[in-house]
Amino acid sequence: MTDEHATVKCGNCQLELREPASTPIAERQPCPKCGSFIRAFELKLKSSVSAKSKIAAKANRPGIKKPFYELISGDDLFRLSGQWNTLTQVIDRARNYYIKIVTDPRSRTVIRYCEEPLDKHQNRGDAKHKKGERDA
Known part of the structure; x- marks a missing residue:
């Protein structure tokens, strides 16, 4: 004390x-x-607690490996800066559609916005070529 x-x-x-x-x-x-x-x-002691949440959903078809629809929405930690952002991402393989929006929750400014056909979305995240993969 x-x-x-x-x-x-x-x-x-x-x-x-x-x-x-x-x-x-x-x-x-x-x-x-x-x-x-x-x-x-x-x-007298004082503390605060904050909660973060993120939801993800995938829609699959039997016998097909990759989901035809993926959704991620909520709080996301950018590990390089340690900053919490708000993420909305949709991967719609059935409609060849991709969108990712990252915003700063405090200022509400858009940090990253990418909307394009899924087949044009390359070399980012899961779209990166894995070691040993070759272009067809």
Whole structure:
């Protein structure tokens, strides 16, 4: 317990005292109101909690490996900067459509916007060629 965060009160009458919390018992002065040497220490703590959420959905057809529709929406951490952004991404293979929108939730400015036919979306994320893959 640090002196700057603790309030010292008389343990008998609850009068707030101008005495550091670290004052040794032998050096305490009696309470000016009731004469008690008993002390109560009040310490107030404050914290906050925030929650982030993101939802993802995939629609599959039996026998086909890749989903024909994917959706991601919600809070996303950009690991290089440590900044939380808002992400909306749709991959629609059935309609050959791709869109990704990344916005700063505080300023609401668009950080990244990409909307294009899915077959033109290359060399990003899952569209990157894997090691050992070759162009057909």
